[in-house]
Every structure is written in C-alpha cells, then in structure tokens.
Amino acid sequence: HYKRGYYMPPVQSTNWVNKEYVDKAPIWCSVDLRDGNQALVTPMNLDEKLEFYKELIRIGFKEIEIGFPAASETEYEFCRRLIEDNLIPDDVTIQVLTQAREHIIKKTFEAVRGANPKNVIVHLYNSTSYAQRTQVFKKSKEEIKKIAIEGAELLKKLADEDGAEYRFEYSPESFTGTEPEYALEVCNAVLDVWQPTADRKVIINLPATVEMSLPHVYASQIEYMSTNMKYRENVVLSLHPHNDRGCGVADAELGLLAGADRIEGTLFGNGERTGNVDVITVAMNMFTHGVDPCLDFSDIPRIQEIYERLTDMEVGPRQPYCGKLVFAAFSGSHQDAIAKGMKFRENDPEQMWTVPYLPLNPEDVGRTYDGDVIRINSQSGKGGIGFILETKYGYDLPKKMKEDVGYAVKDVSDKNHKELQPDEVYDVFMSNYVNI
Numbered sequence: 001h002y003k004r005g006y007y008m009p010p011v012q013s014t015n016w017v018n019k020e021y022v023d024k025a026p027i028w029c030s031v032d033l034r035d036g037n038q039a040l041v042t043p044m045n046l047d048e049k050l051e052f053y054k055e056l057i058r059i060g061f062k063e064i065e066i067g068f069p070a071a072s073e074t075e076y077e078f079c080r081r082l083i084e085d086n087l088i089p090d091d092v093t094i095q096v097l098t099q100a101r102e103h104i105i106k107k108t109f110e111a112v113r114g115a116n117p118k119n120v121i122v123h124l125y126n127s128t129s130y131a132q133r134t135q136v137f138k139k140s141k142e143e144i145k146k147i148a149i150e151g152a153e154l155l156k157k158l159a160d161e162d163g164a165e166y167r168f169e170y171s172p173e174s175f176t177g178t179e180p181e182y183a184l185e186v187c188n189a190v191l192d193v194w195q196p197t198a199d200r201k202v203i204i205n206l207p208a209t210v211e212m213s214l215p216h217v218y219a220s221q222i223e224y225m226s227t228n229m230k231y232r233e234n235v236v237l238s239l240h241p242h243n244d245r246g247c248g249v250a251d252a253e254l255g256l257l258a259g260a261d262r263i264e265g266t267l268f269g270n271g272e273r274t275g276n277v278d279v280i281t282v283a284m285n286m287f288t289h290g291v292d293p294c295l296d297f298s299d300i301p302r303i304q305e306i307y308e309r310l311t312d313m314e315v316g317p318r319q320p321y322c323g324k325l326v327f328a329a330f331s332g333s334h335q336d337a338i339a340k341g342m343k344f345r346e347n348d349p350e351q352m353w354t355v356p357y358l359p360l361n362p363e364d365v366g367r368t369y370d371g372d373v374i375r376i377n378s379q380s381g382k383g384g385i386g387f388i389l390e391t392k393y394g395y396d397l398p399k400k401m402k403e404d405v406g407y408a409v410k411d412v413s414d415k416n417h418k419e420l421q422p423d424e425v426y427d428v429f430m431s432n433y434v435n436i
C-alpha cells in the first residue's frame with residue numbers, strides 16, 4: 001500500500017475536467033506573514049511585518065494570516081500592535097494560526113482579544129497524515145481525530161466565553177498524505193462542533209503541506225471533499241498548495257475548477273522549502289483569461305522592491321510575470337514579430353492582446369515595452385534594432401538600411417560578447433551611418 005509513499009484510495013473526478021478557465025476570482029488569503037515568514041533565514045521584525053502587511057492591504061487582500069502569535073514574542077506583539085493601533089480596516093480580516101494544543105490556543109485568544117471578532121479568523125490545525133500519525137504522534141486515527149475535535153471545542157468555548165463570534169478555520173495539516181475518507185471524517189467532526197451557518201461560515205483548508213501528487217490528483221481529492229463534506233453550503237473550501245513538485249499553481253487552478261472557493265498563498269511563492277503557491281501567477285493567469293483577479297498587480301516592480309528588501313529573498317529573472325527577463329526578446333525573429341504586433345495594435349489599442357511572444361501587455365504589470373522587451377545582443381535582428389532607432393531616436397530607416405545597420409550592431413555585440421544598450425546601438429548606427 002505504501003509503495004507510493006502514502007496510501008490514497010483512487011478518487012473519481014467528474015466535474016472539473018472539462019472546464020477551460022478559472023472564471024471567477026477566489027477568496028484570496030495571503031500567508032506571507034506566517035508561512036512565508038517562517039521560512040525566511042531571518043524572519044521579519046515587527047516594523048518589517050507592518051510594512052509588508054500594509055502593502056498586502058494595498059494590493060487588495062481581504063484575508064491575511066498575520067502570524068502564529070503563540071510562536072514568538074514578535075508574532076504576539078505584531079498581532080497586538082495591529083489591534084491596539086487600530087490597523088485592521090473594516091473590510092480586512094486577520095487570521096492567526098494555532099496548533100490544537102490547549103496552552104497555544106489560549107495564548108492565541110489572548111493575542112486577538114479586543115479585535116472586532118468579525119475581522120478575526122482563528123485557524124486551528126493538527127496533522128492527520130499516515131506518516132505523521134505513525135511516526136511523529138504515534139497515535140491512532142481515533143486519537144488524532146480527538147485532537148482536532150478537542151481543539152475545535154476549545155475554540156468554541158473560549159469564543160463563547162469572550163462573547164466573540166470569531167470566524168474559524170480548520171486545516172487537516174498534511175492533507176495530501178491523508179486518506180481522503182479519513183480527512184473527510186475529521187473535517188466533518190470539526191464541523192459538527194462548530195455548526196457553521198450562512199452567517200458564520202467555517203473555512204476548511206486542505207493543504208498540500210507537501211506536494212506529493214500530480215495536480216489532477218490533488219484536484220480529485222478536493223472534489224471528493226467538496227462533494228461529500230457536511231454543511232458544504234456553509235463551508236468555505238480553501239486550498240493551500242505548496243510547491244515541492246513545482247506544480248503549486250496547477251494545484252491551485254485545478255483545485256478551484258474542482259470546487260474550492262479560496263486560496264492561501266504568498267507573493268512570489270515564498271514559503272517553506274520550495275514555497276507556497278505564488279498568488280501573483282495564479283492571479284495574473286486569470287487576468288490573461290479576461291477574469292478580474294480582484295488583486296492589484298499593476299505595479300509589480302514596486303511590490304518586488306518591498307518584498308526583496310523585507311524578506312532578503314530574490315525574485316528570479318524568469319519568475320512568471322515578474323522576473324527581469326520575462327518580457328525580454330533578444331532573438332531577431334521574436335523581435336521582428338513583436339515589433340510587427342505592436343504596430344498592428346496601434347490601429348486598435350482596445351483590441352484583445354495578441355502581440356506574439358508576449359503573454360500580456362507588460363504595462364499591465366508596471367513594466368515598460370521600452371527597455372524590458374526589445375533587448376539587443378548578437379542574436380538580435382533588424383526588426384528590434386530598427387524598432388529602437390525609430391522609437392527612441394526617431395529614425396525610421398528604409399528596409400535595406402535597417403538590414404545593414406542590423407548587421408553592424410550585431411557584429412559589435414558579438415565581438416564584445418555583451419548586450420548593447422540603446423545608446424550603444426545608436427552610436428554604432430551613427431558611426432557607421434556614412435559608410436552604409
């Protein structure tokens with residue numbers, strides 16, 4: 001049974017396989033300040049978390065997991081600071097994580113005391129996978145379920161005592177290594193304790209704590225849970241993909257198609273090991289399908305600067321939608337096609353985006369066509385070089401001349417073995433001009 005690393009009975013999937021698009025934005029929950037932060041070499045300090053938090057709000061996140069208040073003094077103080085300094089906008093909900101252990105739950109409740117309960121999600125978790133049950137906790141299925149139930153009961157009791165109708169979330173941690181029938185049993189037992197209603201829905205979060213399967217298998221697990229869960233209409237079904245197999249985005253997208261309502265993820269995919277799912281990619285994938293993601297990524301360079309400064313992480317040059325090189329075209333044929341596509345577009349700027357080789361208009365994410373797209377090296381061609389001379393310096397060269405200048409520029413780049421900046425292209429053009 002365990003040859004594949006974990007036991008998972010086959011799950012039938014029916015509803016999502018023929019859907020082409022994610023056609024509506026999910027509820028987004030940023031876990032940058034918790035899952036992202038806990039994976040940093042040096043976790044953010046209080047002021048850094050605050051600056052990051054404000055940026056998340058500016059982007060449009062309405063749910064933000066701000067930390068694990070019982071885990072450290074900084075985490076606790078950060079939560080208190082948000083509450084005491086009135087930094088939680090009315091339309092934003094902070095989320096705090098707690099293990100299903102009595103003293104940790106109690107400390108978490110202390111941390112959120114005084115906040116408007118409707119702006120607080122208390123997020124309870126315990127591990128349910130075969131591996132964790134047998135190796136880490138050495139407990140039976142019944143015993144592990146009991147941990148979840150007792151945790152849920154304590155949340156309910158403490159909230160009732162405080163007269164505070166906090167929102168609740170439960171995660172069967174290591175869900176992807178948990179037998180779906182058992183995960184369902186545990187989630188249903190928690191739901192029985194919390195008794196969700198239309199006015200007070202409960203979030204059930206199904207983490208790919210470790211991404212173990214092909215994305216369609218995760219989606220099948222999600223569909224199974226979504227179809228069979230009790231109180232489904234009063235449950236917000238949430239995804240929490242990690243990226244161990246490099247498929248976190250696919251997990252999120254197929255998971256949504258399979259019935260989920262919500263995604264927990266991070267900017268640029270920061271998070272444990274290979275990271276959490278990158279919310280920017282999922283959101284911008286929707287955007288390119290014409291769906292409003294309801295998050296503002298129109299100035300990614302700004303977000304990237306803040307992220308890199310506060311986390312000390314780097315965004316790779318090929319990171320989708322964000323990396324330095326993701327819109328760059330060095331090769332002649334690509335440049336030629338892009339230049340033609342842009343010219344074609346001038347006639348009707350409102351048309352759908354069809355420029356070859358560019359998945360979207362770089363300006364939609366705060367990048368410029370100029371400088372980010374047409375880049376000149378020894379692989380470049382007359383189209384790109386002509387484009388630079390025309391758009392930057394006003395020389396619309398005749399075809400043959402463009403070709404000759406193209407060869408001269410490529411030659412200089414090849415001999416010097418380096419990319420040429422627009423000014424250098426211009427210099428080559430001018431110094432060769434009389435001889436061409």
Ligand code: KIV
Pocket residue numbers: 035097125171173174205207208209210240242
């Ligand atoms: O990855 C995970 O399982 C988590 C849980 C605590 C939700 O981060």
Ligand code: ZN
Pocket residue numbers: 035207209240242272276
């Ligand atoms: Zn996680």
